[in-house]
Amino acid sequence: MKSAYEQNLEKTLFSMLSGEALEVARLICNDEEIHEWQELSNTVSIRRLGYNDHGPVHMRKVSINAMSMFNILIEAGIKPNLVKEDTGSYEDSRIAVLLAAFLHDIGMAIGRANHEMSSFILSERIIDRILKAVFPKQLDRRIAIxxxxxxxxxxxxxxxxxxxxEAGIILVADGCDMEKGRSRIPMLINQESRVGDIHKYSSSSVESVTISKGTEKPIKISVEMTASVGFFQVEEILIGKIMASTIKEFIELYANVIGRDTKRYL
Structure with a gap:
């Protein structure tokens, strides 16, 4: 059963979409198989491995982050690859980003190692099923998406x-989900020191991550934290994802401890 928080995240996501993308969003948010994979991914991540949230809340937050960045980039006149290469429409690109964001971590149900490959394998059939429901007679669109x-x-x-x-957006959207709530449950469950704790403690100090329009570049990402340990999340996680992303040239990145000077990274 979905939590109230998950349902509120879905409302936010739905408010950012329309048309076919909204139809896809409603399908995936109410798909029983997807939800079970997301729940199991969270159980394995938190209870078995002691990591932070990799479940339904995380994947909904990443979807919202991804849609925020996608919309900002499109408004700035930047074309996604499906449009640039004449293999799809803006709506097709939006749906592709949405599906990737919503399914990217279901492979955590199998384990942390190579979970992106596990997610790839598990998602392949699910994506087929969802797209056939929306575009039953448009094989070319389904394949492009x-x-x-x-x-x-x-x-x-x-x-x-x-x-x-489109794929570059997923890297950054994933990296931006590092607010303190993501580490709350593993912090409560496990009080013993163990390898990987830096991810929990650094995340617990991140108060907010805001995605908005930039002044010099299209996207501005602002990270506020209560302690300097939060810079680990920015410098070791988020920046690495941004630098590997195809949208790095479009991003301004700022971070600060509340009450102190803001540091600009990009």
Whole structure:
């Protein structure tokens, strides 16, 4: 059963979409198989491995982040690859980004190692099923959307080089989900020191991550934290994803401890 928080995130996501993209969003948010994979991914991540949230809340937040950045880039006149290469429309690109964001971590249900590949394999059939429901007679659209969605999934850990703008959005959208709520449950469950704790403690100090329009570049990402340990999330996680992303040239990145001077990275 979905939590109230998940339902509120879905309302936010739906408010950012219309037309076919909204139809896809409603389908994936209410798909029983997807939800079960997301729930199991979270259980394995938190209870078995002691990592932070990799479940339904995380994947909904990444979807919202991705749609925010996608909309800003399109408004700035930047074309996604499906449009630039005449293989799809803006709506196709938007749907591809949405699918990748919503499914990118379901492979955590199998384990952390190579989970982007596990997610790729598990998502392939699910994407087919969702797209056939929306575009039953448009094989060319389904293949174009699926190709970019799968690229976004397999590339979200930076180990697999990506080339499309759509896939590049997923890298950054994923890295931006580092607010303190993501580490709350593993912090409560496990009080013993263990390898990987820096991810929990650094994330717990991040108060907010804001995605908005930039002044010099299209996208501005602002990170506010309560302690300097939060810079680990920015410098070791987010910047790495941005630098591996096809949208890095469009991003301004700022971070600060509340009450102190703001540091500009990009």
């Amino acid at each position: 699926k190709s970019v969605a799968l690229e976004g999934i397999i590339g979200h850990m930076t180990y697999h080089a990506i080339t499309s703008l």
